[in-house]
Amino acid sequence: MYLACERSGQYRATKKVKHDGNNTSRITGTKKCGCPFDMRAHRFTTHDEWTLTVVCRLHNHPPAEHLEGHSYAGRLSKDEKTLLMDMSKSMVRPKEILVTLKQVVQRAGRSQMQHLLGELAKYNYIERHRSEESMMTVTDLFWAYPTSLDLFRSFLRILIMDCTYKTNRYRLPLIEIVGVTSTEMTFSVTFAYLQYERVDNYAWMFATLHDVMDGFVVPTVIVTDRELALMNAIQKIFPSARHLLCRWHISKNVLTKCKKMFETQQKWEKFNHEWNSVVYSSSEIQYEERLKSLLKEFSSYPDAVKYVMDTWLVPYKDKFVAAWTDTCMHCGNVTTNWAESAHAKLKRQLGSCQVSFQASFEKIHSLLELQHTDIKASFEKSLTVVQHQFKPSQFRELRGNVSISALEYLLVESKRANSIGIDVEACGCVLRHTHGLPCAHEIADYIRQDRPIPLATIYSQWRQLHISICNKEKETEVTCHAEVELFVNKFNESDRTMRLELLKKLKEIKKRPVKGNEKVNPKGKAYITRTVKPGAYVDAFPAGLKPYIKFVKDVAANGNYGFRAIAASIGHTEDDWAQVRRDLLRELHTHKEEYITLYGSYERFEELTSILSYFEDSPGYSHWMTMPDMGHLVASCYNLVLYHLSLQQCFTFLPLRTVPVPQLDRREIAIGFVNGNHFVQPGHPVPPIATNWRKYRHPCAVDWDDAYVRRIQHFKDIIHDNVATRETFDVVDVA
Template sequence: MENLPQICVDTTDAFITTERFGTREEVIRWIKEVGIDNKVTVIISRSDTETGKRGRSNKLIFGCDKGGKHKRTDSGTQSAPKKCGCPFKIRLTTDEKQHVADLTKRHVPPRHILLSLQDRDPENVTRITQVYKHKSVIQKEIRGPMSEIQHLFKLIEDACYVYWSRKKDDSEVVREIFWAHPDSVKLLNIFPIVLVMDSTYKTNKYRQPLFEIVGMTSTELTFAVAFAYMESERTENFCWVLEKLKELFVKKDMCQQVILTDRDLALTKAIEIVFPRSINLLCRFHINKNVSAKCKQHVVNDLQKTIDTLWMEVVWASDEVEYGQRLHQLEKACVDYSGFINYVKDTWLTPHRHRFVGAWINRVLHLGNTTTNRVESAHWKLKQMLENSIGDMVKCWKAMNNNLRLQLGNIRASFQKSFYDVEHVHISPFYGYLRGSVSRAALRRIAEELLRVDYVGTNRQICGCTLKTSYGLPCACELGRYTLGGIPIPIDVVHVHWRKLTMEVELEVGEDDGSEVDMTCPMDELWRRFRSLDVIGKRALKSRVCELAYPTMTLLCPPPEKLKTKGGVKKKGKKPAEYDVYRDPSYHEYVDKASQSSQRKSQPSQTSKKLNTIHSSIS
């Protein structure tokens, strides 16, 4: 009997109806009658009744009594099961499936897909669970028999990304993976002066930190340079990532001049090792917030605003003389608060003042980047695409790739605007040499600096020349000299960064760098080694070469999921906090909340208790 061919009859059309049924019994009676007419025994596969509780609703799922697979038991009894895997079930139509697939490709959430189906057909009774199930079927069909890492490598290869990965010792588990979009590599080599780096969390189910590197175009838009998933945030991990970043530069002497980060000691040390000639600035925003939080802990309420103001004057000091004066004023105001002033000096000023105080960083060509807000904003946009933190690496890569496509489109549009659009303030002949050759962002900064000419004149002492040294643009005293002479601003006084208005360039290596992309010697050596090995050795070497030649055949596997093993049972209907993509509150945010709470009531709050537990690690 097993060898006899099965006779398949499609009865789909018989069960399609536009009729509305008033009661549960009516629909059951109708579908059973249709089943009898078509020689199909229809049963209720699953049902539910609305009780008023969340998640409960009236529903009936019908299926064939021969649907499903028989579960074998060791009862010892000879039986002939009637289940044969009959696929009959009341399900989405072919047109609805295609509509779900199209909207899924456009990253439309399931709830909106369901609304779209109902808009197309007001009589549609599709449920959200059917949409989720079909989305899952689509994803499985796309991946096919490939593993997660094989699928990831296929997507990366198809999109022509540059990527590297490495595995843990004595295992096939991915340790780190680094990738960069080909257009991002172009932008990096066009705009290499400033890079901003930071890690973000809660982006994947493996709980691995995501390290993101971004740069800035001549139109002051952010572009993502590269992403890296890391096993941990130690110096050795950062060194590996930064070495791969270094390989993205076409010319080895073209490394970035400024790298902006938070005060991560492991990352700072890695930058010193890999990019010893680069200047590592620290984020002013986070430093100021941490100092303000410490002030709220040590200083009485009446003096907090005064001391915060004095601190900001220290940070914004224009030269070393002014810095010394402002610091002396801060010390006098904090004479009764030794804990606070010692924290400020020992943690920030003594070891790091040259990384964030104006007297030092105003001499650095940072192009206006003194905080990590640029990369923080990039994190936020990526997480808007991700929606939750329980996706795998493939989902994360797709979100990054889609975000990059939007980003690159905006950058190209901004270049075109700088070419063809002229703002009214820039119509003057004074900007004649710059219009269409310099970005509108640079022209705006020059126009703002021109307003200072009235009281600066041509005096360099009053001017300070910060725009010249920090932005590479003509400062007020220089503009004053052009104004007095009736000379338009020469294009040569504008840094080349602001004059680049295209990314349609070919990356060409110089004559001295040609050997770096020559594969002749390595391939000859590989063949020599291959011929010298025995059969087992040849198999091993071939398998390693095949992994490079055919990435979709890789044996690499993702790291194990980090499951939560402690904590109470979550209430039904509530989304677990560890599934969202939102970052945990920072130290200064705990302090601000505790400070606000203490003003409303005198008893200690839960925030205060939490603050005490993290205080020691921050200070």
């Protein structure tokens, strides 16, 4: 018997593929990567015994992160096969069979709402509700599956929401908030039954979501239809999020209201064409020109023109016209179709609009489990399957590191690059601004240099191929009863001299101020650990910056302070510090020659490799984060602006190799030289740009610093010269 890895061997095409322009054969891919792992098993003839020989114990690929998506793990058990056969013989529909295989229905003699709350607790859902005190009636109910919230932490940029009706016999509207993964699969973040569709109800739902996400995870783009109460609630709870209106709903409303105003189908189609050209205008100048043309062409239809102007363009053009929406990174999500699709799946499962809360929850829970399984399988496909259309060398660094969806966007853009070349104006850079992916002129430049597309140029969401699990430590009660009793016994048994010594020790403890624990490194610098006071670290910064510090987020003290701070800043949990180490290590080695030049020696490159390659808890001093060297890695890896603040030195780090992101869409994070992650108010003074950025940045990154000239001068005006603003020495382990 031979035992081998499922990725062993090489792909063997069974049909010859024709490479002509009209070829419509399906896209293929393979998991095979020539893995050498091999074992041989031999059974003895005399006894029921086996001998196992390991021919090769090594794999040439990392272990699978998810079992979902692998044929072996997807096999049915013996009992499941029996159940499947019985239900198939009874002519049960396949989708009902699948649901039955995933759940066991248990009913209890309780009210519908009591049963629903019990089921939510049984499956460890996060649940919040409001009720009328006089009648003890639940009015609003919010619930979310922990895995769904972990998915939201992993893919927090986009939220799509819509309300659906006829899902229960009580006629309560069901709100479903939907997110999108790197593989462009939707997941349900949370559900809510609301008594009324009013600002107060929506605001309560959003505030609850904000609360269960610890207040630090905020979406940057929210897509809805034109529900005024919903829009006002978003502005109230998520004021910094970019709110977009669904283009599909707008087109549907224009069709309903305006089509009847035209006497012929031909005139309506012409109006609709002109209207769509306005909506998809690529610039404000083009928008003004096309709008002027529409107003002139259809001046004889004042009602239609008045409707589109007063209802949509004048108040909301920045929320759905491409000239404005394409300035933010919405990753292609400009409609609520993802939410509509999720609603359609749910309603197909429910089958009837007269179902109870209990039956509705059972269907939703089953859908969530299937949803999460499919998402993990899609991650595994992106990690292991190499589609043959992505074999060209420009995708070499990206295969297995970014989602297949991102590769498909890049494949289309690389075809544009053949005709556009490196002409930035002709390119338009729409894909860079809306998806965070290299656009045509960037790809053309890499092809011209005979370089693969760098992994660092891909926005982090497309590189996220796992679910960031949030493990909150349970707080336990801390008491000292046993220790006090031991002390009293020790005191009573001691002579007078020993008693005086013990009392002296107690007085020393009493005089000592209660602070966070401190760790001192070999250079004598103190690192304060977790505290709950927001202003505890204000004195650790130059006095001129104190008025601009909004709040402080501390991180756990285990030697990975700096990496934990970065993870928390970019939207992950602190426990993702190992992923940050891996990301920075990949960034360092992907651009090895550039960083050797920047750091000035191969020895420093090796030192940083050694620091980043440590993935254990409580690393020693030699494996802590160092600044300013790692500031360049962080900014370039995650394509963000990093502020490093301390009493000794302050810098601003900018990405080295990417074109500037529009200022409204830039991610700016600030970390301080204490054990915390420090967030500052918008408009704060900005430290001078790190000198090595100006020396070693790529030409495409030249304009990153334009937006900070005034704020840098403000910093210089309020900060004294004793704070270094040039890269002259290392600070170890910012956190």
